[in-house]
Amino acid sequence: MAGGVRRVRKRVVAILIAIVVLVGLLAAFHYRQDIIDTFRANNFEASEELSAIVEHLELTATGERVFLATHPTLDGSQGFNAHCQSVEHAEEGHVMGCFADEGIHLFQVTDERINGIVEVTAAHELLHAAWSRMSGSEQRALTVDLLEVYEDLSQDHAELATRMSVYEHLDESEFANELHSVLATEVADLPPWLEEHYARWFRDRAAVVEDFEDYHSVFTELQERADGLSTELDGIRQEVEQRNADYEDAVDAFNEEVETFNQRNEDYEFSDQPEEFDRIKGELDARRAELEGERQAIQSLVDHYEELRKELESVSQQSDELDQHLNSDLAPPETRPDV
Numbered sequence: 001m002a003g004g005v006r007r008v009r010k011r012v013v014a015i016l017i018a019i020v021v022l023v024g025l026l027a028a029f030h031y032r033q034d035i036i037d038t039f040r041a042n043n044f045e046a047s048e049e050l051s052a053i054v055e056h057l058e059l060t061a062t063g064e065r066v067f068l069a070t071h072p073t074l075d076g077s078q079g080f081n082a083h084c085q086s087v088e089h090a091e092e093g094h095v096m097g098c099f100a101d102e103g104i105h106l107f108q109v110t111d112e113r114i115n116g117i118v119e120v121t122a123a124h125e126l127l128h129a130a131w132s133r134m135s136g137s138e139q140r141a142l143t144v145d146l147l148e149v150y151e152d153l154s155q156d157h158a159e160l161a162t163r164m165s166v167y168e169h170l171d172e173s174e175f176a177n178e179l180h181s182v183l184a185t186e187v188a189d190l191p192p193w194l195e196e197h198y199a200r201w202f203r204d205r206a207a208v209v210e211d212f213e214d215y216h217s218v219f220t221e222l223q224e225r226a227d228g229l230s231t232e233l234d235g236i237r238q239e240v241e242q243r244n245a246d247y248e249d250a251v252d253a254f255n256e257e258v259e260t261f262n263q264r265n266e267d268y269e270f271s272d273q274p275e276e277f278d279r280i281k282g283e284l285d286a287r288r289a290e291l292e293g294e295r296q297a298i299q300s301l302v303d304h305y306e307e308l309r310k311e312l313e314s315v316s317q318q319s320d321e322l323d324q325h326l327n328s329d330l331a332p333p334e335t336r337p338d339v
Contacts, residue, residue, distance in 0.1 A: 033133050034065075036069070037065050037066055037069035037133075038065060038069075040068070040069040040070075040071065041064070041065045041066075041068035041069045044068050044069070044071050046068060046072075047074065049074050049108075050072055050074055053074075053106075053118065053119055053122050054067060054068070056119050057119055057122065057123055057126075057202065057208065058202065058203045058204045058207060059126075059201060059202060059203070060199070060200065060201055060202065060203055062200055062201060063126060063130075063200070063201035063202060066126060066129050066130055066133065066201070067104065067122070067126050067129070069129075070099070070102060070103050070104040070126075070129050071103055072103065072104040072105070072106060072122070072125075073103065073104070073105045073106065074106045074108050074118070075105065075106070075107065075108060076107065076108030076109075076110070077333060078328065078329070078333055080105060080106075080107045080108075080328050081328050081329070083098060083100050083101070083103070083105040084097070084098035084100060084105055084107075084328075086100075094107075094323075094326040094327050094328065095107070095328065096109070096117060096118070096121040096326065097118075097121035097122065097124065097125045098125065099125045099128035099129050099132070102129075102132075104122065104125040104126065104128075104129060105125075106118055106121055106122055106125070107121075107326075107328050109325055109326060110325075111321075111322065111325045113215075113218055113322065114215040114218055114219075114322065114325070114326075115211075115214070115215065116211030116212070116214055116215045117211075117215045117326075119208070119211055120185050120186075120208060120211050120212045120215070123181075123184065123185045123202070123208045124181040124182070124184075124185045125181070126201060127180055127181040127184055127185075127201065128177065128180075128181055130200075130201060131177050131180055131181075139173060139176075139177075140173070142176065142180065142197075143172060143173055143176035145193075145194075146176045146179050146180060146183070146194075147172070147175075147176060147179075149183065149190070149191060149194060150164070150179055150183075153183075153187065157187075160182075160186075160187065163182060163186070164178070164179060164182065167179075184198045184202070184205060184208070185208050185209065185212055186209060186212050186216075187209065188206065188209050188213075218322070219319075219322070222315055222318060222319050222322075223319075225315050226312060226315045226316065226319070229308055229311060229312040229315065230312065232308055233305060233308050233309060233312065236301055236304065236305045236308070237305065239301060240298060240301050240302060240305065243294070243297075243298050243301070244298055247291070247294050247295065247298060250291060250294070251291060254284070254287055254288070254291060257284065257287075258284060261280055261281070261284060265277065
């Protein structure tokens, strides 16, 4: 009897062990990506710059683990292009980062006028890495929900629609993948469920959007100022051309009247009409003063036009400088350590 009980107990223990092992295997399979990410993150030594990015973004433990697991790079040389040369971007835009071959690659920008651009790009690419870690069913469900949010937002946010137009040729899933990153980093007001979703990676998503708005405003303000100056310059140019044409006609008419007056005077027509001479001469002197005033006014417009032209030139130069800082094609060649 005792032997039978012991055998039963052994079977029960064996079954329990098998169940525990099975549960462990299932758990390991379910969390295999987290396990891999933990291993890869722990075996990656982030540079001071990358560590500063992680700290600045206020990532959750999950966000930090995923970011570091991609073994991110921060490169200010043309070596960046080797990783990100095939990334989708607007014709007039620049690629600032990419998630390619399981790695996040960031272009290093040091211009203080656009602080935050590297961090926002890192957040954008982190979400591409996060998307790649989702199951197919989760991606499909999220695609449907994201497209509904986009349909609502794009009606009142033309800039968002323009921003996403570069991806319009992508299939629905890839478009949603891009949208998933753009909404998180560039749109302040999102539905509560989406805020909760992004909280998996960011403790303060609003701070990321604030960084985006800060550096984005530098570009928009320069563009708005350039547009305003161009419009004002066009208006002044048209006014100067019209007033100058009218002025020249008035001067021609005035000169004819002066010539006629002088000829009449030479013919002694005013010898017995001194009052008429004084009247006409007074009118001509007043006309001459008016014409001089108009000439000075036109010159003032021309001077103002030149001031605005120089300002537009300065604004354009600032835009060009920023553009050059963002253009990885203009970066120095990749440097490699001597072997």
